[in-house]
Amino acid sequence: MVKYDSHIDVLFREGLRDMETLPPESLWEDIQPVMRRRKNKGIFFRIAAGMAILISIGAMAYYAGNMLNVDNGPNITVADNSLSTLFDASYLNIEVESGIDINQGEDINPAITDNDIEEIGLDNSELNPDPIINKEKIDLVYDEPRNNILRLNDTPREVTARRNPSIVLVSEILPVEPVKNNANIKRWQLGAMVSPTYLSNNLNSTNEALNQINDNENAILSYSGGFSLRYRMSKRLSVQTGLYYSSLGREIEGVTSYSGFGPYASSKSGTIFGVETSSGTINSTNNDIYLADQSANRIDSYYSVDNFDPVKSNLIPFGNQLRQSFEYLEIPLILRYKLIDRKLDFNILGGMSYNFLIGNYTWAMNSEGSKVLLGSTEGVDHLLLSSSLGMSMEYEVSERFSLNLEPHFRYFLNTGGDLGSGNPYTFGIFSGMNFRF
Amino acid sequence: MPDLRKILRGCLAGNKRDQELLYRRYSAKLYGVSLQYSGSHDEARDVLQEAFIKIFTSLHTFNGDGSFEGWMRRIVVNTALEKHRNRYYLNKVDELGFENDTMPELEADEISGMESEDLLSFIMELPPKYRMVFNLYALEGYSHKEIANMLSISEGTSKSNLSRARSILQKKVEIHLGIKKRMNG
Numbered sequence: 001m002v003k004y005d006s007h008i009d010v011l012f013r014e015g016l017r018d019m020e021t022l023p024p025e026s027l028w029e030d031i032q033p034v035m036r037r038r039k040n041k042g043i044f045f046r047i048a049a050g051m052a053i054l055i056s057i058g059a060m061a062y063y064a065g066n067m068l069n070v071d072n073g074p075n076i077t078v079a080d081n082s083l084s085t086l087f088d089a090s091y092l093n094i095e096v097e098s099g100i101d102i103n104q105g106e107d108i109n110p111a112i113t114d115n116d117i118e119e120i121g122l123d124n125s126e127l128n129p130d131p132i133i134n135k136e137k138i139d140l141v142y143d144e145p146r147n148n149i150l151r152l153n154d155t156p157r158e159v160t161a162r163r164n165p166s167i168v169l170v171s172e173i174l175p176v177e178p179v180k181n182n183a184n185i186k187r188w189q190l191g192a193m194v195s196p197t198y199l200s201n202n203l204n205s206t207n208e209a210l211n212q213i214n215d216n217e218n219a220i221l222s223y224s225g226g227f228s229l230r231y232r233m234s235k236r237l238s239v240q241t242g243l244y245y246s247s248l249g250r251e252i253e254g255v256t257s258y259s260g261f262g263p264y265a266s267s268k269s270g271t272i273f274g275v276e277t278s279s280g281t282i283n284s285t286n287n288d289i290y291l292a293d294q295s296a297n298r299i300d301s302y303y304s305v306d307n308f309d310p311v312k313s314n315l316i317p318f319g320n321q322l323r324q325s326f327e328y329l330e331i332p333l334i335l336r337y338k339l340i341d342r343k344l345d346f347n348i349l350g351g352m353s354y355n356f357l358i359g360n361y362t363w364a365m366n367s368e369g370s371k372v373l374l375g376s377t378e379g380v381d382h383l384l385l386s387s388s389l390g391m392s393m394e395y396e397v398s399e400r401f402s403l404n405l406e407p408h409f410r411y412f413l414n415t416g417g418d419l420g421s422g423n424p425y426t427f428g429i430f431s432g433m434n435f436r437f
Numbered sequence: 438m439p440d441l442r443k444i445l446r447g448c449l450a451g452n453k454r455d456q457e458l459l460y461r462r463y464s465a466k467l468y469g470v471s472l473q474y475s476g477s478h479d480e481a482r483d484v485l486q487e488a489f490i491k492i493f494t495s496l497h498t499f500n501g502d503g504s505f506e507g508w509m510r511r512i513v514v515n516t517a518l519e520k521h522r523n524r525y526y527l528n529k530v531d532e533l534g535f536e537n538d539t540m541p542e543l544e545a546d547e548i549s550g551m552e553s554e555d556l557l558s559f560i561m562e563l564p565p566k567y568r569m570v571f572n573l574y575a576l577e578g579y580s581h582k583e584i585a586n587m588l589s590i591s592e593g594t595s596k597s598n599l600s601r602a603r604s605i606l607q608k609k610v611e612i613h614l615g616i617k618k619r620m621n622g
Contacts, residue, residue, distance in 0.1 A: 008575075008603055008606055008607055008610065009574075009575035009603075011551060011556070011610070012556050012559075012560065012571075012575055012576065012606070013575055013576050015551055015552075015553045015556040016469070016473060016553055016556055016557060016560075016576065018466075019466075019469040019553045019557065020465035020466050020468075020469050021465060021468050021469045021472060021557075022464070022465050022468065023464050023465070023468040023481075023482060023485055024478075024482060027464070027482055027485065027486055028457065028460055028461075028464070030486055031460070031486055031489050031490060031493075032453070034486065034490055035490055035493065035494070213446065213449075213450065274447075274452060274454065276446055276447050276450040276452060276455075277450060278450065279450075280450060280451045280452075281447065281450055281451065281452040281454075297440065297442075297443050297446075298443075298446070300447070300452075300454065300455075378451070378452070378453075379450070379451035379452070379453075
């Protein structure tokens with residue numbers, strides 16, 4: 001005798017153990033759109049996050065650029081006996097209270113000594129107004145400097161000879177830095193760059209099935225290139241965009257291709273073979289090519305011929321590799337910061353890019369380099385968001401031209417495929433030249 | 438029939454045909470599980486849809502420990518529990534103090550002829566809080582402590598809900614058997 005309460009547990013457990021009930025037929029049709037929507041939603045949020053980061057970085061950079069570009073300094077009153085003091089006054093509006101009647105041709109600078117020259121700086125004690133005598137004001141006006149050496153022997157005659165004797169050219173009495181005229185600064189820069197590019201594998205998992213796919217795929221050396229447009233926001237900070245073309249790809253090992261399959265090829269969907277890869281499924285629509293997997297069971301066949309025997313048919317071996325190629329147009333937004341400002345500059349750079357898929361091809365390859373187009377890879381993202389980090393060495397050939405070398409690391413924020421579990425990355429070394437205007 | 442490993446590999450690579458093969462192979466069994474945790478076919482459908490989306494998108498986390506079917510079953514059960522928690526959390530009513538019914542004993546051969554469809558309908562007719570506890574305890578084998586954690590209730594509530602569920606099911610079985618006896622006799 002079994003107790004009823006535990007017996008009823010057993011009754012239901014046993015009675016329902018292997019129960020199967022067919023779900024409504026429409027359920028499968030509803031699953032796919034939901035998955036697509038969620039995926040698109042994820043991409044949308046990533047893009048929005050990317051935009052927010054870029055806008056924030058841009059705003060900060062703009063603010064920092066404005067802080068560094070101080071055009072108008074404080075108004076400082078300088079006592080006449082401190083005119084000989086050497087300091088970089090090019091950014092300051094200086095008003096001089098002179099105790100000397102310069103109209104009378106007296107030496108405006110009689111007391112300049114080596115000690116004065118050593119007293120360089122913006123020490124407030126030296127810049128405080130001297131409340132003495134003659135409150136005649138002299139406006140200091142900057143002109144193009146003639147030299148950077150203090151002319152101790154200059155006499156006020158040069159000054160008084162001017163039409164308006166109250167105006168003194170600073171360059172005549174102070175060794176000023178060259179005045180920077182913003183209008184002459186070349187803020188824009190156009191560049192052209194190319195780079196060999198290495199693409200990592202898509203998948204990153206301890207899953208055995210994924211590892212089997214990964215083991216048979218090799219990254220191939222691809223290339224990127226394009227034009228960049230850079231705007232110099234400050235002496236050290238610039239923002240860069242552009243348009244780049246990237247051709248990325250992988251080689252799939254162990255898939256043998258044969259030609260001569262045409263008489264047997266027939267498929268409702270148009271796809272004859274499907275090959276699983278880390279980027280998605282290659283859909284081969286080439287009727288002439290028969291595919292066989294030598295190392296792993298990655299191929300699905302969709303031809304409708306029953307009992308096809310490849311051994312008995314007259315297939316001609318073609319090659320043992322497939323090559324996937326993905327072509328992207330990249331629009332980056334990069335911030336560059338100049339760490340070393342010499343003839344050979346050194347910069348660090350970082351930012352984000354949108355990558356639009358414009359080409360998706362798969363070829364069967366042979367050892368002689370010949371290739372036959374099979375089709376495309378299904379499930380590859382059409383829009384990728386990537387972040388970039390790199391450094392740049394820039395050599396100034398002339399005032400307008402420079403050469404540069406830029407190692408770049410680019411990390412994709414999408415996985416690239418429908419369910420890829422690892423985010424791919426690329427590494428490239430860009431080289432090119434720039435033109436300033 | 439295609440090899441499961443191959444189907445899984447295709448699903449991992451994003452192959453929609455392999456995803457459909459996986460769905461076709463297991464949807465009937467998992468729909469049965471989903472029905473056990475639901476009050477209606479519509480609810481079960483929603484649970485199964487959500488569960489399959491989770492299965493496809495988290496397939497790479499299945500590392501081969503244990504059976505794949507068991508892994509999918511857990512996802513279905515957890516999805517049903519999630520929906521239950523969301524739906525009933527605010528209206529949670531503790532059943533502390535509920536006294537066990539004194540249940541008569543029944544011979545095993547009396548209930549051996551029950552159809553699985555009947556058993557399923559009895560479970561589906563249970564109030565959700567009783568159904569969840571009974572399923573988790575009697576069918577999945579969880580302890581009251583685990584169930585209390587999963588449903589955010591006390592152990593006492595779990596025990597009383599189980600007792601109440603058994604009592605209701607017993608009555609349903611008795612009525613069903615009585616009708617059958619009358620029909621046969």
